[in-house]
Amino acid sequence: MFQSRIAPPAKTDWRAYLVTERWARYTLQDHATWDRLFERQLRAYRHDFVAPFLRGIVRLDLQRPGIPRLDTLSDRLEAQTGWRLVPVAGIVPDAAFFSMLADRRFPIGNFIRDGRQLDYLEEPDCFHDIFGHVPLLSHAPMAQAMQAMGHLGLAACAAGRGEEMSRLYWHTVEFGLAREDGALKLWGAGLASSFAEARHALEAALPRPRFALGAALATPYRSDRFQPLYFVSDSVEDSCARIAELTLEALASLGEGEAPGYAREDERMAQI
Numbered sequence: 001m002f003q004s005r006i007a008p009p010a011k012t013d014w015r016a017y018l019v020t021e022r023w024a025r026y027t028l029q030d031h032a033t034w035d036r037l038f039e040r041q042l043r044a045y046r047h048d049f050v051a052p053f054l055r056g057i058v059r060l061d062l063q064r065p066g067i068p069r070l071d072t073l074s075d076r077l078e079a080q081t082g083w084r085l086v087p088v089a090g091i092v093p094d095a096a097f098f099s100m101l102a103d104r105r106f107p108i109g110n111f112i113r114d115g116r117q118l119d120y121l122e123e124p125d126c127f128h129d130i131f132g133h134v135p136l137l138s139h140a141p142m143a144q145a146m147q148a149m150g151h152l153g154l155a156a157c158a159a160g161r162g163e164e165m166s167r168l169y170w171h172t173v174e175f176g177l178a179r180e181d182g183a184l185k186l187w188g189a190g191l192a193s194s195f196a197e198a199r200h201a202l203e204a205a206l207p208r209p210r211f212a213l214g215a216a217l218a219t220p221y222r223s224d225r226f227q228p229l230y231f232v233s234d235s236v237e238d239s240c241a242r243i244a245e246l247t248l249e250a251l252a253s254l255g256e257g258e259a260p261g262y263a264r265e266d267e268r269m270a271q272i
């Protein structure tokens, strides 16, 4: 998921959203695009990813050239944490997405961006979905937190709390930063897979508040441009543990809190 759109619970049978992977349809150019993106991210950010992300790349043998085949990658991933990857045509509705997570299935777009515009992404492609998300699905605390988000997300959508759930997902799984040995590191998939926003998140002059559930649940996000702020977790494992323990009741009550001062979007937007 990279989406921000909150949809009412739709079909929760996630299998209805699966398509064929059609791996053989990828051209040599598509594979070259993957290789360029992969090499560029590793070259620029090797020392900036959280450690379990890099470990995941090695454990899953993701450094092989070319777009990975989902079945082969799923077999390696399932052996680590029980997760498998499923092909989809694009963004799936929230209820179906959370149903997938609840069953330890992660959706992967069955297409890759145009290699002539490496940084233009209309919706998440297989590079974002695989490179950004899959390495950390091999990390047990993340694997557990993602499944917990699936269960919680389903309950939240049904209870009209989809917005809070999306905020939580956005501020951690997609755009979270984390500390390791005091250094700021890239955690979220939207950062790990983006050449430009990773740099922005690490270096731009903007608020980087310490992650807290209440603040994250009360803070809106942007889906149309770089984030105006990034939450920094004490560690990936610390935030995963908090997420795994979160209940619908706590989500609802924390989500009703006031947005922190640094997150007041009207003020932040006025500064741009």
Ligand SMILES: [Fe+2]
Residues within 6 Å of the ligand: 001, 002, 124, 128, 129, 132, 133, 174, 189, 190
């Ligand atoms: Fe994503």
